[in-house]
Amino acid sequence: MAFGRSSRVKQRPVEPVTLKILVAGGFGVGKTTAVGAVSEIRPLRTEERLSEAGRPVDDLAGVESKTTTTVAMDFGRITLREDLVLYLFGTPGQDRFWFLWDELAQGSLGAVVLADTRRLEDCFAAVDYFERRRIPFTVAVNTFEGSERFPTETVRAALDLDPEVPLLVCDARDRSSVRDVLVAVVEHALERAARAREPVAT
Amino acid sequence: MAGMSADSPRGTGPGSPDRTVDPQASRWYDADAGPVVRPYAMTRGRTSSASRHRLDLIALVVPEPAADDPGRDQTLAPEHVAIVELCSDRPQSIAELAADLDLPVGVVRVLVGDLVEDELVHVTRPVPPAELPDVNILREVINGLRAL
């Protein structure tokens, strides 16, 4: 190295604990909008370039081109405390990029599944995904103007949600509304964690 | 610098057309290289190798005191220097660096790996999946969110 280590005494920056929550859901359901509503930075885009080696062949069967595939993910940041930073990741929508979700989901605290009642089936895949991997999640029904307001119980039944999974109505454009959804995710994760710690009663 | 010499030089990769390649002109700092070739040329064709720890998107890059003046190290690419500089105010995640530098995540992982080897930065480990969920951390997150 060209330079020495004489400046060791300089105060070290705080090294925060970083956590992440995923925001999933169908195409155009408001994922980026929700991330932007609570993020302290404008939602950023990052690209994961998938090389031949990195991608499971099955997932891209039928794609004839050998060029690398680029998948965009957007994310935001909430500094909760100087030493605690939460990142939100909007998941890429296309089904064939499930394997990227695995990387995102790895170590995540929980997930939000955004749903639009006009096309509820768009979020089935995301609900399945988090259920199967036992990642705590909440469903948030994003209310677009002109969409019919169904009672949450109807939506819950249509999604065949486990009773413990919180279901909320939200406005993805509204900061406090999205914040409440995030609180619900983390509370749900906390309940689960606390239950896992308790010795089995009865 | 460590890590830069092991791999085969980048020349006629899949992305480069059939033309005579001047070895000087194909160096990673060549500003004329096309946008497709360039990020991987920058890492000399290396992708995040299996031997390296795969850096999480939310792993934070923290400069070491030795990185006070990264511009003085002539072996660093401008992108290496840019990473160190971006992290000097506050540690930045791999995802943020990729977005700020407009580079694919895989390229940023390689570049940060170089800086780690040179002990110019270190990288924080996010809470390992096995330790999640920690009840105390979850409570702190809830309190933090409520206070927003």
Ligand SMILES: Nc1nc2c(ncn2[C@@H]2O[C@H](COP(=O)(O)OP(=O)(O)OP(=O)(O)O)[C@@H](O)[C@H]2O)c(=O)[nH]1
């Ligand atoms: N009326 C209304 N419009 C919304 C709401 N949320 C999002 N939108 C609009 O819906 C459109 C899509 O929102 P995005 O946030 O880009 O959706 P997305 O899920 O990120 O979309 P993709 O990444 O393309 O899948 C945008 O034009 C938003 O402005 C909402 O709650 N109400």
Ligand SMILES: [Mg+2]
């Ligand atoms: Mg989006």
